[in-house]
Amino acid sequence: MYLYITTRSETEKELIKAECYAITGANPDDNGIAIIDKPFNIDISKSAYIKTCLKIITHANDINDLYAQLDNLSLNSHRFRISVVKIPKKLEVDSQKVMHEVGARVEGNPDLSDPKTTFIVVITRDDVWFGEVLSESIKTWDEHIHKAQQYSSALPTRLARAMINLVASPNDKIIDPCCGSGTILIEAISMGIKAFGCDNNLLMVQASINNLRHFGINTMVALADARNIKGKFDAVVTDLPYGKNCPIDDKTCFEILDNLPNLALKSAIVTGLDISDLFMKVGYKKITVIPVPKGSLVRYIHVAYIIPDI
Ligand SMILES: C[S@@+](CC[C@H](N)C(=O)[O-])C[C@H]1O[C@@H](n2cnc3c(N)ncnc32)[C@H](O)[C@@H]1O
Structure with a gap:
């Protein structure tokens, strides 16, 4: 036992x-x-x-x-x-x-x-x-809290690590299509998971690259729109800019979500609102929503599968 x-x-x-x-x-x-x-x-x-x-x-x-x-x-x-x-x-x-x-x-x-x-x-x-x-636990997420370029919108490193663990294992290949300053990429790669990122904001792509370099990590980060990217991955792990104080509109959020099943059969996606209904609409069959409150903010992690029980 x-x-x-x-x-x-x-x-x-x-x-x-x-x-x-x-x-x-x-x-x-x-x-x-x-x-x-x-x-x-x-x-x-x-x-x-x-x-x-x-x-x-x-x-x-x-x-x-x-x-x-x-x-x-x-x-x-x-x-x-x-x-x-x-x-x-x-x-x-x-x-x-x-x-x-x-x-x-x-x-x-x-x-x-x-x-x-x-x-x-x-x-x-x-x-x-x-x-x-x-x-x-060797707590390496703790070492990644202080990045070269800090953003208040960045995901806490521990939360990012837990999200990755919900859908990926070492040697898997994941994508963060809205990678911001690269928190998910840093955590994934430091766990032995291959990780690729993109963002539609050049400043954020550069921030990701700088932060990855800061920790001696080299991976591909592209300037691209998550609505159009292609590729096959084991999982999507991302922090969608959607929810309270949301900088993207419902239509863009839906279009990003709509592309995710083309990239991987499972996803761990955090947002500021429970949007499990949208996951259903874009074809996910099994969705678990994990609320993570912090002060007055609640983050919602959606663990979603296109094919149940994979
Ligand atoms: C909440 S932030 C991600 C923060 C990131 N997890 C971090 O720790 O820094 C969301 C990111 O999505 C990006 N974004 C918004 N719309 C996008 C789109 N259509 N395609 C790709 N990235 C997009 C924004 O530029 C922003 O960097």
């Missing part, structure tokens, strides 16, 4: 759930914990919201039950470290004591700075899990 620990955020919970399911096949509970027998994936290093994947060694009802189980397990490991995660953080459990007690039940040498094995104790109000960490 595998256990995933996700970020907990009331406002982003739908997106966190969707990303966790897309990457692992498991749905997190209210504690942000997802457990599954046969996951799609144990490498969550590129995830935006999954923090840790562990292989469960044992489950206990409380911490004393865990100690008793460990006494019988005869664990043996060289260069190990114990980490403790409490959910919620304010849970009244002494993490140092747990580390010490668990460490005393593992034979071998602890190595806190360069461990070969990290054991983890996950403690919630009702459960205690003990396991071995298999992968952790």
Whole structure:
């Protein structure tokens, strides 16, 4: 059995759930914990919201039950470290004591700075899990927040990364047809996904190129209108300039959307309004809308498929 620990955020919970399911096949509970027998994936290093994947060694009802189980397990490991995660953080459990007690039940040498094995104790109000960490998020989206050319209209890097994870995997080829300053392209390429972009504003094309270069990335960004572009991709991932304070009109928005099924069978598209009815009109058969509120603004991520269940 595998256990995933996700970020907990009331406002982003739908997106966190969707990303966790897309990457692992498991749905997190209210504690942000997802457990599954046969996951799609144990490498969550590129995830935006999954923090840790562990292989469960044992489950206990409380911490004393865990100690008793460990006494019988005869664990043996060289260069190990114990980490403790409490959910919620304010849970009244002494993490140092747990580390010490668990460490005393593992034979071998602890190595806190360069461990070969990290054991983890996950403690919630009702459960205690003990396991071995298999992968952790390396949070590279965090390094991309400060770009060479910043725009207030740019998508948050973490959100962009999660959107990509909803529809693409490493080695896929995606397109962002309204790429603006290149946030989606940067995130995709840094995850091992081939990504191409275009924008109908030359200044934004140049901004994308500068920002990609800033992070040592080279990819094609074209000056083009999303209504007319051609090509075959695994997915479209884009941030449509549509919604409150929208700079494009309904007709242009519809025409851009209408071209997307020609480019890929699946899309993750964020807008300032729920426009799932328009997705239906242009031929998408399965549409999930994920609201992501931030202050007075709500973004709507549309995950849309031309053929259901691909
Ligand atoms: C919301 S912004 C994208 C922001 C981008 N995700 C970022 O992080 O910088 C939308 C972009 O769509 C572009 N755009 C508007 N109409 C377009 C069209 N018909 N074809 C291509 N791009 C278009 C705008 O120039 C703008 O850069």
